[in-house]
Amino acid sequence: MSAQYSELHKVQFDKIFHRYHSDYNALKDMYMHDEIHNHLVYSCQQFCNETLNIYEMSKCSFYLHCIYLGKYLYHTRNTDGDERERRCKYFSYKLMLEKNNKSLKCNNVADCYSKMFKYMEDRKLRSLSDLMNCKNHDENIEDDIFQIFHELDKLYDKIKLVEWGNSSEGAQREIINIYKELSKKGHDEKISSLISALNAFKETYDMKINSCNYRNEYLRLPVYRPVKSRDNESEQLLLQVNISAKSEVTTPETQKLINHGTGDIVGMLSLTIAIISTILIMYKKNLFTSKIFFLSYGCQYTPYFSFIRQMIRKIMRMKNKKSNKQLNLINTFEHTYNNLNDNNYRIIYSSQEKH
Incomplete structure (x- = not known):
């Protein structure tokens, strides 16, 4: 593993963003009436004059950013340990960004850092120490x-x-x-x-x-899913098969689970037989139609409902078929009966006409 690769993995991006990004932007309008704001104004003016040879602050594009960086450092003064190191990492990035974008005339981040507050150093202002808390962490940030x-x-x-x-x-x-x-x-x-x-x-x-x-x-952000090679998936599957083949010894915990599973199967079969018997009894006593909804609803959320539902449907078809046959037989009887009545009526009517 290279040094650069190792350094990349050490950076705590998730603890830096978006907390310090948010702090940096929020601090731009803070300390406006504090003494530190005036010190930063004079320091950044001097930096533009002596380092960039710019004497009109409206033409010095780094002027405001210099003040913003100073406020961020002042806000960081009471931190220490990992918290300070992470905050200083973000400061180094922001200063390096300004150095690259504004073509600041300084060798590196540490050199720019020192020159930014030379005004305060020359006057030995006590507030300078509040801005030097990243002095041991002022580093150039690797490109990646x-x-x-x-x-x-x-x-x-x-x-x-x-x-x-x-x-x-x-x-x-x-x-x-x-x-x-x-x-x-x-x-x-x-x-x-x-x-x-x-x-x-x-x-x-x-x-x-x-x-x-x-x-x-608005467009949604995609969910990134790395593509796994098929060879790797095959190796994982083969490894799982080998592990299963080697697991010949059954632990007490495993045996307990097996016994529990067997008991569940026996219980399910017993309940299924009881339900089928109930259905057949109701079918014999013509109670099937009135009670079928109760049974269907009661079993609907059980693991074996699909199996019972098939049997219920078959019995329903048998019931409907039997009902249809009975209906056809009744219709035939009524038709024959009506025909006989019509014939008898015609015979009686004819005999009366002859008399």
């Missing part, structure tokens, strides 16, 4: 880790459009494409923290589109 951070950042930036109901189909498809690519990477490289982070994002996404008035217009 940086890319995952960037894609997760974009996912949570774009989900705001879904929440506000302003998400176009193009933006939704971009979310889906990013999600699919990260899911594939997480499963292919077995990055469990990335998979967990994506599961959390999917829950958030689904919740937001379900609460939207126009949720039918």
Whole structure:
């Protein structure tokens, strides 16, 4: 396992997103009336002047982001241990992103970090220590880790459009494409923290589109299922067969389950015989039709209902066939009886006419 591969698996993506992403955005409008805000304003102005040679803050694209990063660091001042390390990892990513996008004139993340707050250092301001809590964690982020951070950042930036109901189909498809690519990477490289982070994002996404008035217009995130090779599935099946063949010794627990299963079978057969006997008795006494619904309903939710239902249907057909024969016999008798009455009437009428 390479060092880079090992480092990738150490990053706790699921504990960084979306918590620190949310904190970073929420802190932009905080501390506006605190002393730290003024110190950050002067420090970031000096960085634009001395490092970027830009003297109009409206033209320094890094100016506001410098203040945002300073507020994020100030918010992190009371953390320690793994919590601080994760927060500083996100800070390093954001500073590296600004360095790449704004072409900052500093060698690396650590160099940019030091130059950002030189104003406070020169004046020996006490609040500087509140911003230096990531000094031991200011590192360049490896390319593959940086890319995952960037894609997760974009996912949570774009989900705001879904929440506000302003998400176009193009933006939704971009979310889906990013999600699919990260899911594939997480499963292919077995990055469990990335998979967990994506599961959390999917829950958030689904919740937001379900609460939207126009949720039918939103696209659903797919469920990524890695394709397993058929050879691997065959090996697993063969292994299961071999394990079953070797299991020759029956444990007391297994024997107890077998006895319990045998008792269930005997009980089911006994109950079935009792029900069939009841059906036949009712059939003989012409009570079958009135009680058949009760038996059908009573057995409907039992495991052997399908078997009993077939027998009930056969007996019903026999019952109906017998009823049809009886009906035909009655109709024939009535027809013959009516014919005889008609003939007798004609004979009596004819004899009366002759007289």
